[in-house]
Amino acid sequence: MSGPILSVRKLAVTFAQGGGPDIPAVEGASFDVGAGETVAIVGESSSGKSVTAMALLGLLPAGAGTVVSGQALFRRDGENAVDLLALPDRAMRAIRGRDISMVFQDPMTSLNPVLTIGEQIAEVLMTHDGLTRRQAQAMAIEMLARVGLRDPGQIVAHYPGQLSGGMRQRVMIAIALACRPRLLIADEPTTALDVTVQAQILALLRGLQAEMGMAIIFITHNIGVVAQVADRIVVMYSGQVVENAPVRDALDSPLMPYSRVLFRTVPTYDAVLARRQRLPTIPGHVPDPRHRPQGCTFHPRCAHFRPGVCDGFRPSLESARSGHEVRCVRWEEIARG
Amino acid sequence: MKIRTASTGMVMVVVLAFACVVLPLLLPFDPLEIDLHHRFLPPLSGSHVLGTDEIGRDTLVRLLVGARTSLLIGLSAMALSTLTGCLTGGLTGFYGGWTRRVLMRIVDSVLCFPTIFLLLTLASFGQPGALTIVGIVSLVAWMEVSRVVDGQVRALRGREFVVAVEAMGASAAHMLLRELLPNITGAIIVVSTLNVARAILMEAYVSYLGNGIQPPQPSLGAMLNDAQEYLRPDPWLAILPGLVIAVAVIGLNFIGDGLRVAVDPRQGRRA
Amino acid sequence: MTDTFVSRLARMVVTLAIVSVTGFLLLHLAPGDPLAQFALSPGMTETQLGMIRHQMGLDVPLPVQYLVWVKGLLFGDWGRSFRDHQPVLTIIFGHLGATLELAGTASLLATWAGASMGVYGAFRQGSRGDTMMTILSVVLLSIPTFWFGLVFISLFSVRLGWLPSGNIHTVGGAFSPGDYLRHLFLPAIVLALGSTAIWSRYTRNAVAEVLGQDYIRTARAKGLSPRRIRYRHVLRNALLPMITLAGLQFPTLLSGALVTETVFTWPGIGRLFLDSLEYRDYPVAMGILMFSAVLATFGSILTDALYAVADPRLRVSRQ
Numbered sequence: 001m002s003g004p005i006l007s008v009r010k011l012a013v014t015f016a017q018g019g020g021p022d023i024p025a026v027e028g029a030s031f032d033v034g035a036g037e038t039v040a041i042v043g044e045s046s047s048g049k050s051v052t053a054m055a056l057l058g059l060l061p062a063g064a065g066t067v068v069s070g071q072a073l074f075r076r077d078g079e080n081a082v083d084l085l086a087l088p089d090r091a092m093r094a095i096r097g098r099d100i101s102m103v104f105q106d107p108m109t110s111l112n113p114v115l116t117i118g119e120q121i122a123e124v125l126m127t128h129d130g131l132t133r134r135q136a137q138a139m140a141i142e143m144l145a146r147v148g149l150r151d152p153g154q155i156v157a158h159y160p161g162q163l164s165g166g167m168r169q170r171v172m173i174a175i176a177l178a179c180r181p182r183l184l185i186a187d188e189p190t191t192a193l194d195v196t197v198q199a200q201i202l203a204l205l206r207g208l209q210a211e212m213g214m215a216i217i218f219i220t221h222n223i224g225v226v227a228q229v230a231d232r233i234v235v236m237y238s239g240q241v242v243e244n245a246p247v248r249d250a251l252d253s254p255l256m257p258y259s260r261v262l263f264r265t266v267p268t269y270d271a272v273l274a275r276r277q278r279l280p281t282i283p284g285h286v287p288d289p290r291h292r293p294q295g296c297t298f299h300p301r302c303a304h305f306r307p308g309v310c311d312g313f314r315p316s317l318e319s320a321r322s323g324h325e326v327r328c329v330r331w332e333e334i335a336r337g
Numbered sequence: 338m339k340i341r342t343a344s345t346g347m348v349m350v351v352v353l354a355f356a357c358v359v360l361p362l363l364l365p366f367d368p369l370e371i372d373l374h375h376r377f378l379p380p381l382s383g384s385h386v387l388g389t390d391e392i393g394r395d396t397l398v399r400l401l402v403g404a405r406t407s408l409l410i411g412l413s414a415m416a417l418s419t420l421t422g423c424l425t426g427g428l429t430g431f432y433g434g435w436t437r438r439v440l441m442r443i444v445d446s447v448l449c450f451p452t453i454f455l456l457l458t459l460a461s462f463g464q465p466g467a468l469t470i471v472g473i474v475s476l477v478a479w480m481e482v483s484r485v486v487d488g489q490v491r492a493l494r495g496r497e498f499v500v501a502v503e504a505m506g507a508s509a510a511h512m513l514l515r516e517l518l519p520n521i522t523g524a525i526i527v528v529s530t531l532n533v534a535r536a537i538l539m540e541a542y543v544s545y546l547g548n549g550i551q552p553p554q555p556s557l558g559a560m561l562n563d564a565q566e567y568l569r570p571d572p573w574l575a576i577l578p579g580l581v582i583a584v585a586v587i588g589l590n591f592i593g594d595g596l597r598v599a600v601d602p603r604q605g606r607r608a
Numbered sequence: 609m610t611d612t613f614v615s616r617l618a619r620m621v622v623t624l625a626i627v628s629v630t631g632f633l634l635l636h637l638a639p640g641d642p643l644a645q646f647a648l649s650p651g652m653t654e655t656q657l658g659m660i661r662h663q664m665g666l667d668v669p670l671p672v673q674y675l676v677w678v679k680g681l682l683f684g685d686w687g688r689s690f691r692d693h694q695p696v697l698t699i700i701f702g703h704l705g706a707t708l709e710l711a712g713t714a715s716l717l718a719t720w721a722g723a724s725m726g727v728y729g730a731f732r733q734g735s736r737g738d739t740m741m742t743i744l745s746v747v748l749l750s751i752p753t754f755w756f757g758l759v760f761i762s763l764f765s766v767r768l769g770w771l772p773s774g775n776i777h778t779v780g781g782a783f784s785p786g787d788y789l790r791h792l793f794l795p796a797i798v799l800a801l802g803s804t805a806i807w808s809r810y811t812r813n814a815v816a817e818v819l820g821q822d823y824i825r826t827a828r829a830k831g832l833s834p835r836r837i838r839y840r841h842v843l844r845n846a847l848l849p850m851i852t853l854a855g856l857q858f859p860t861l862l863s864g865a866l867v868t869e870t871v872f873t874w875p876g877i878g879r880l881f882l883d884s885l886e887y888r889d890y891p892v893a894m895g896i897l898m899f900s901a902v903l904a905t906f907g908s909i910l911t912d913a914l915y916a917v918a919d920p921r922l923r924v925s926r927q
């Protein structure tokens with residue numbers, strides 16, 4: 001591997017509300033994704049995971065209220081890196097769906113109800129790879145077979161309404177991978193599905209990754225899933241990255257108190273793998289992004305809170321050991337116990 | 338943006354209402370006073386601020402009195418149709434079943450008639466005049482209210498607090514009047530406001546077609562009817578009543594649309 | 609599917625029955641007498657009036673009159689006008705063409721202009737242009753159409769003398785397409801104004817609704833061109849609710865046509881209806897009422913059929 005294919009630096013997203021205070025949805029998020037690597041982004045709801053993903057692809061609502069800053073360097077094969085956040089529309093469109101694809105949470109609403117499955121796969125290929133309609137349709141059938149759908153020749157002519165949720169998510173994956181992207185962003189791709197279907201979709205994604213070699217940013221609530229698929233875990237809390245470490249390291253010895261509670265009920269990597277548990281609920285609430293606490297944003301819920309230390313200034317993300325970053329002023333004391 | 342249009346609407350309606358109540362008392366003319374020496378005066382001619390009509394009556398006074406009639410008709414028709422609509426919609430929404438099916442069939446059938454056909458046919462019943470118009474306009478307008486109330490009551494019916502009250506043995510009347518209706522006043526106010534606007538428009542149509550307020554009493558629609566014969570000598574006679582109608586109806590519609598947002602922010606953002 | 613179709617048909621029959629009974633009752637119970645026109649002629653005796661009354665079928669009880677009329681209706685004999693004794697259907701069809709030309713032109717204009725305005729606004733939500741469109745729609749819906757008619761006549765016909773102020777063609781002149789179009793122009797525009805506003809509001813909401821859907825985000829994530837997203841994804845979906853509006857527009861257009869025809873002395877169904885009301889010409893008035901009710905219900909059935917063709921979700925459930 002020759003350096004990361006995606007390198008996010010100080011990504012910040014703010015939504016200005018007409019009248020009310022601004023919403024800083026993401027504040028200075030930084031992380032890398034290596035080629036062929038799977039990075040899991042975990043965190044409670046509304047911690048800024050989806051906004052981070054959408055910002056990378058330029059999919060946030062375009063209005064004047066949305067302010068995105070920072071840098072996201074993306075490298076295609078043998079080319080200089082481009083900054084995704086600074087690309088003009090046209091160049092960004094050329095990357096979307098071809099070099100970086102996205103799979104969304106709810107397969108029931110993410111496909112266009114009035115176009116056939118075949119059309120929805122074919123149009124990416126026609127747009128990016130310049131295939132003719134006929135070639136694209138043939139390729140669509142091939143993709144449907146690859147994502148494990150039986151009778152792909154029939155399914156191309158179906159409409160989304162005729163397929164089950166799991167089948168639709170397979171179709172979404174077929175669309176996302178049709179142009180062989182280098183990076184796939186999967187935003188809670190299994191959350192809306194039944195448990196058995198979840199497992200199938202995960203297995204499918206891992207199989208396809210082994211086959212096609214793309215990197216994956218995997219956004220999830222499900223710690224069990226993380227242990228199965230991720231090489232690295234990025235923990236987000238109220239718009240910030242609070243911990244970033246290789247998966248085994250993160251699950252076995254989390255440093256940030258938030259991650260510790262997050263992984264508490266699932267203490268070890270192997271136990272996690274075995275039990276596939278969901279994120280435990282943590283007492284208290286994720287702070288309203290418009291009124292975040294002073295200092296460490298987690299301090300009101302933190303068992304290790306120390307007045308005067310934790311509520312003074314925002315801790316920065318510091319390197320604890322090689323490849324393991326944490327945002328907590330007291331991480332060393334806490335680790336010592 | 339919505340808030341601003343709502344307050345603009347409020348200002349328009351309040352100013353118009355104030356003007357047509359107070360100004361006629363201050364002006365030195367009677368709306369029925371004929372003055373054959375001063376016919377077809379254009380606006381801004383001496384003491385006749387907006388000129389005079391084909392028999393020398395002061396246009397401004399007639400406009401104001403006509404607008405007063407229109408507003409009164411609109412408000413009364415609104416009151417009547419809101420009452421009817423709440424009653425029918427409340428009952429059908431509450432009981433559902435056959436009552437509901439019958440009512441909706443009737444509503445559908447009535448909507449099958451083009452509105453003007455209905456208004457004109459109904460108008461041929463009573464003596465043409467303000468009361469008749471109030472009656473026929475409410476006969477046409479209650480359905481809208483009924484539909485809205487029916488939908489809202491049905492939606493609320495299954496909610497916990499209603500179910501809880503029902504479990505405690507509350508009577509149907511108590512639930513409807515005490516629990517359900519207070520919760521949908523917002524929606525009712527919105528339809529009602531828009532209904533005032535619609536009623537004013539309907540009055541204009543009916544009077545214009547000769548079945549409403551009868552001459553010599555001024556009404557905005559009737560003035561337009563008169564005016565079309567005199568487009569050549571005096572187009573103002575046609576232009577001005579239309580503008581007054583526009584001020585009243587636009588104002589009310591703005592208020593209604595703004596209130597709709599206040600009542601249902603989700604819908605407002607989409608609309 | 610067949611089940612819903614049958615129940616639709618049943619509901620349509622019920623609706624038409626209610627329309628016919630109410631209409632019949634309303635007209636016949638309303639004050640005024642169709643014989644008034646004859647009673648005024650000199651030398652008319654009570655006996656003669658009685659004979660006329662008998663010939664018109666007005667001397668039997670109302671329910672009998674209704675049944676006689678319904679029977680005729682079902683067998684294609686819609687009765688004869690009290691005024692000139694022509695068959696009702698002949699009279700209606702004689703006036704229908706003019707109304708269809710006027711209403712057809714107007715609805716084409718309105719759909720085109722209104723849909724364009726709505727799409728424009730929805731794609732620029734919150735912009736100044738969008739606000740202007742919204743306000744314009746409210747204004748158009750707040751002013752009675754006939755007022756626009758009067759103002760246009762006073763400006764374009766009386767003041768400027770560019771366009772005729774009424775009739776379908778120049779009185780006494782030979783028919784020519786140019787002359788016809790000149791006469792059609794103002795009434796068609798006036799009739800279109802109200803529907804344009806409705807179309808504009810409706811389209812804007814339909815398109816805005818679609819724009820907020822997840823599958824549009826998917827389309828953007830696929831890197832499709834804005835053009836393709838707009839036509840393939842947004843408008844295709846927004847078209848569905850618009851079909852419904854097209855079906856619902858029928859009674860509205862007819863109402864509008866009635867008024868517009870009055871302003872512009874356009875010899876169509878609307879004016880015929882007004883005249884027949886005035887003369888208590890029951891057969892003609894009832895004929896028009898039933899005719900428009902039938903058209904309106906067929907309109908809504910046609911809408912459903914179109915919808916079923918256009919929406920794959922419905923096509924699927926039928927299989």
Ligand SMILES: Nc1ncnc2c1ncn2[C@@H]1O[C@H](COP(=O)(O)OP(=O)(O)O)[C@@H](O)[C@H]1O
Binds near residue numbers: 050051
């Ligand atoms: N378009 C938007 N406008 C305003 N606020 C938004 C918007 N999208 C997301 N947010 C806010 O940003 C925060 C992060 O949201 P999100 O990234 O969706 O969280 P999650 O981690 O659950 O994916 C939330 O507080 C959310 O309310």
Ligand SMILES: [Mg+2]
Binds near residue numbers: 046049050051187
């Ligand atoms: Mg999310």
